[in-house]
Amino acid sequence: MKTHNNVTDRVKRAPLRLLGGLGLAGVVLTMTALAADNAAPQASASMSELMTRIVQPTSDAVFYVSRTPPQSDDDWRQLENKTLMLAESANLLLIPGYLRDQDQWIRDSLLMRDAAVAAYKAAQAKDLPALEELNNALYESCENCHMATR
Numbered sequence: 001m002k003t004h005n006n007v008t009d010r011v012k013r014a015p016l017r018l019l020g021g022l023g024l025a026g027v028v029l030t031m032t033a034l035a036a037d038n039a040a041p042q043a044s045a046s047m048s049e050l051m052t053r054i055v056q057p058t059s060d061a062v063f064y065v066s067r068t069p070p071q072s073d074d075d076w077r078q079l080e081n082k083t084l085m086l087a088e089s090a091n092l093l094l095i096p097g098y099l100r101d102q103d104q105w106i107r108d109s110l111l112m113r114d115a116a117v118a119a120y121k122a123a124q125a126k127d128l129p130a131l132e133e134l135n136n137a138l139y140e141s142c143e144n145c146h147m148a149t150r
């Protein structure tokens with residue numbers, strides 16, 4: 001009797017479980033779609049904020065590296081952090097919201113990224129002369145883009 005009840009219950013519940021399963025699949029699909037939407041990179045601030053809050057302080061670390069050369073491991077570590085931030089901020093110049101549809105813009109962003117990645121590697125190698133040498137290429141990327149856009 002008990003067994004029979006259980007079977008009947010299970011049969012009765014089957015459509016419900018199917019609906020539940022479909023509902024769950026729907027939720028999962030919706031969440032996947034939302035995640036895909038939200039995963040698209042988008043600007044979190046204005047161009048001016050990106051420049052003054054991230055690009056300027058991190059690039060200053062490279063421009064003025066000779067003035068106060070890193071001494072301790074911690075100094076070098078800070079410089080690694082800043083040059084990596086600078087390199088990644090060049091990538092941000094290429095996402096929707098910051099990106100401008102100009103070949104020049106893309107060239108200058110890539111120039112900035114290359115110089116910053118090289119600076120990151122130089123900081124990792126504690127190579128002061130290499131960092132000083134990268135100043136020009138980095139400066140050129142800022143100036144080129146500013147002259148073309150401002």
Ligand code: HEC
Pocket residue numbers: 047048049051052055056059093105106108109112138139141142143145146149150
């Ligand atoms: C691909 C283009 C591009 C590159 C590369 C670039 N900038 Fe800029 N920068 C801009 C634009 C556009 C503005 C104007 C932003 C605004 O006011 O809306 C700007 C503005 C600035 C400002 C003024 C911000 C303010 O509101 O006062 C500073 C400082 C600055 N950039 C520093 C730098 C430095 C340093 C570099 C290089 C390490 C650099 N930028 C590289 C496009 C660029």
